[in-house]
Amino acid sequence: MTPDQALYWLDLLGTFVFGLSGAMLAVRRDLDVFGIAVLAVAAALSGGMIRDMALGATPVAALGTSHTLLAAFAAALCVFFFHRLIEKLSKPVMVLDAIGLGLFAVSGARKALDFGLDPLPAVVLGVLTAVGGGAVRDLLVAETPRVLREEVYALAALLGAVIVVAGDRIGADPLPVLILGAALAAFVRILSVLRGWQAPKAPGPRD
Template sequence: MPTFPIPMPTDLTILLTVMDFVGVFVFGLSGGTLAVRKQLDLFGVMVLSLAAALAGGVVRDLLIGALPPASLQDDRYLLVALAAGLAAFLFHKPINRLGKPVMVLDAAGLGLFTVAGCSKALSYGLTPLPAALLGVMTACGGGAMRDLLVAEVPRVLREEIYAMAALLGAAVVIAGRQLDLPPVPVAVVGALAAFLLRVVSVQRNWSAPKAPWS
């Protein structure tokens, strides 16, 4: 009897859309969870959730000329971000039991948004270096906005391995594109690489180099 195997998709359209939405949700949760920790009200939770979830993608789309930004064209982005904020508001206690929830959620969003941002920049014709920088900006922009709104120094500017983890994820995507490797596995590996480097660096207290004698 003949079999009909299901082929793996060869383009990134569906995967990147899924990564975008998952990234929006986990970054929205990280913003909402931080807002609850700072004892903000429901409105403040929603504002931080929206900022964390959408700011990086909006900046990316503005810079590459993808107008209006995806989050303003498709209501689902706003709805997913608001749902994440509401989930953080209602279920912050079980989320906090996970241990360092903001860091873990932030690391997950970092990996997903890095791959989505870098891949979208490449699809708009950018060369590898600007595409990598836009991937980092997509991943770090929302977290930076979230931290600034609660008067914290953004994580991307601290000693922790943060932007470097995003750069690793972007490098995997670019290397895969240059070597003409299957795009879907490359995207998954890039997101995992950024996530794992971020989490391991926090667990082992790794930090980016500082100026000598500073």
Template sequence: MEVLLLVLDLIGTFVFALSGATAGVRRRLDLFGVLVLSFAAANSGGVVRDLLIGAVPPAAVSDWRYLAAATAAGLITFYRAALIERLRNPVRVFDAAGLALFAVAGAHKALAFGLEPVMAAVLGMLTGIGGGIARDLLLAEVPLVLRAELYALAALAGAAVVVAGSLLQVPLPLTLGLGAGLCFGLRLMAIRHGWRLPIARPPGASPQDVPDA
């Protein structure tokens, strides 16, 4: 199980790093800027998770494999951006994949450190959305989680599946797969169909006055 969780964490790190690096390339950052953005997007959620549950030093700074995964993703994106861009809307696809993997891994790690089920699910959600928030803030954008189609709720749903599976004593690989699949599917369906929570509108504003995500 430890190997499985490490693999999920590293895969999540890699795909979130791809989303950060792709956003950096689109903003025409230099190589250092792209690598910084890839690392921040890949590891911010995990660092916050580990600090909150007392797993210090955080895995992202104590295990060289996290830095290696983020750096590899940044270099691939910087030098082969055209390949990455062939995917339809790659930032959102990679972001959805990273969101799903980090949400389930974060929820399980929180349970392993003794958190109560509800807070474990919330921490799984925070693990998933942390990288995207860091990426957007570094690019001086309103974080995607605050303006886009279902995002945090998708992460919370995936984390809740892991928590429920733990309470029901369902085999961990199954709950991790179901949770990640639910989160990823909800996020992609929300992007495709525009599913979102109600949007705040100033008094007198029309729907056309509210910018799209």
């Protein structure tokens, strides 16, 4: 499998799991079938669309084929019929969200490098790709986005993106680097929730 193909499948898998997280949130908020589809699509596509619009990779990949949308709608359908089952899996939305986070962080950073961006912007665009979909999803139901509420969310995406950019700098084979980055990002995110890790806050009292 070439890196391009790997990126394609990773993106599709990330789309599906982010779609699940969006659809699960919609069910919890008691939204109807259209609300479920809208939140699934918003969560699944927003991050990649922001990435592509910022890079000028247009028409955005999410709309370039039907596959991305089909993955998001498949997620919405799964949730519509099986949300009770999905909910019963332990902390499922969190775990799915962590996997999607890792996948989008590496795919975003990789695409940024392919468009000639410098290392720092490539890392930031990876993080933006990863947290963008979740942020739009949460904003649509008037929640403060998870990236601001929950500790170490941005850090996990950062780790995945940094691994991809660092691997590119040392000339490593892209595919294992993508997988390593996505897995480590998801792992750190899940661990941080289970262990209740907290990032440091600015020292001193708030005036």
